[in-house]
Amino acid sequence: MADVLIKGALAPITYVAVTIGVSLIAPIFMLAATIGISLAAPGLILDGTFLTVYLLITCTLYNLFLMVVLGTGRVREGEDMAHYFSIIIPACNEEYVIRETLEHILNLDYPPELFEVIMVNDGSTDNTENIVRNLQQKYSNLKLINVPVWKSGRGKSSALNTGFADFLLTWRGLEIRPRDRWIIGVFDADAIPDKNMLKKASFQFTDPHVAGVQTLVRIKNRKESFLAKLQDIEFLAFARVVQFSRTIFGGSVALGGNGQFIRATALENVVLRNDEEYWKRDSLTEDLDLGIRLIMKKWENRYIGSTVVYQEGVETWHSLFRQRTRWSWGTFQALSSHVLNLKVWKAKIGVKKKIDATIYLIHITVPFVVLLCWVWFGLSVFGFIGLRNAFPLAFTLANSFSFFPLIGYGLWRERGEYPLWHMIPLLFIVTVYTYHWIPCIISAIIKTLTREPTWDKTPRFNHRVLYAQDAKKFAEELQEV
DSSP states (O other): OHHHHHHHHHHHHHHHHHHHHHHTHHHHHHHHHHHHHHHHSTTEEEEOHHHHHHHIIIIIIHHHHHHHHHHHOOOOOOOOOOOEEEEEEEESSOTTTHHHHHHHHHTSSSOGGGEEEEEEEOSOOSSHHHHHHHHHTTOTTEEEEEOOGGGOSSOHHHHHHIIIIIIITTTGGGTOSSGGGEEEEEOOTTOEEOTTHHHHHHHHTTSTTEEEEEEEEEETTTTTOHHHHHHHHHIIIIIHHHHHHHHHHHSBOOOOSSSEEEEHHHHHHTOOSTTTOSSOTTOTTHHHHHHHHHHHTTOEEEEEEEEEEEEOOOOSHHHHHHHHHHHHHHHHHHIIIIIITOHHHHSSSOHHHHHHHHHHHHGGGHHHHHHHHHHHHHHHHTTSEEEEOSSOHHHHHHHTTTTHHHHHHHHHHTTTTSOHHHHHHHHHHHHHHGGGHHHHHHHHHHHHHHSOOOOOOOOOOOHHHHHHHHHHHHHHHHHHO
């Protein structure tokens, strides 16, 4: 027991140390690049003006625009019960979290005859299926779909397509009238939504132009892990500010993988091929890809921050690196599929939506450009190259930290949970933490150029289940003694 207490006390300190240590990966890259470039091209003179202009546009001005929109705009919110929801939960070996998730979703504050939950068992080899079958005895609106062995294990998008195309369109789609009141919800296997979520989503869909709704995501294990806390602040700051502002600006919100809702008729409107691929099969961020396709078909996506879906944050740097590398890789896929081939610009939508979608996707390159600035700065400091710039060096470096106010806003909005004496050090720690994206993006670029996309599942756990198992094991050991 003493070991457990000591471990719990040291965990936050350890996570802070690891946060700072891992964030120093970028300077290590900088030094390595300094040596390599200096040997290859001694005396080289570079002009960094275009890098400064790039950061000024994609970082400083964009972040300033977001804050201005945030301070002046309003999102119309309310509650309604005007729609029927089919909620799909893809799951593969989720025995630690699936019971808690299903019980929370099945007990949402919404008439049970107006929503159903479809758990898509994607080749689980653990106790996931048995848990769901036991819950079916209690909940009549819980369905189970077992993906055939030959189709399983292909990733989340494949499981979603199986749930929607193979089951819902065949059966439920024939029953619901009028068809535009049918909404498809998507939750991850670790999701814990607020009880009012379906009512909040239903209200947004009373506008016939709305195709997708994304809710605020938070991290439920933020109090057990300092790394998870940093992910929570990341969602509170960047995701909430960007999504809220994009709702007001042009209804071009990016859909996420958790707490996502799509109008069924809109989903059918953007089907890719053979009437069975709604979520793109080879996309590693199928939610992002779907949201962009909806926008290009003149639909609107909205964000609501007054209802929350809680999910588990990863608790190791290795898992975080794998998860964020997959997200980065998927964003590069979307950037290539929709912006670089000019599909967004050819779409018959407003110019501001085209600009918004383009800047949002190009944003994935910002950490890499920041790294390049650091490399060039290091080369010039050590005298290996000459560096010219129409702007002062301090101005260039300041642009790479222009997201600082977004973090401050996110923390201030949750000041009941993050008091001022926590807020100030967290501002700086989260700022440093954000640069973990640099090695992730570099890894994603390499994989984009050298490999076919492969789905990398995020590991799940549940502190309550694990604690219960540990307590049971401890009690059994005491009995043996």
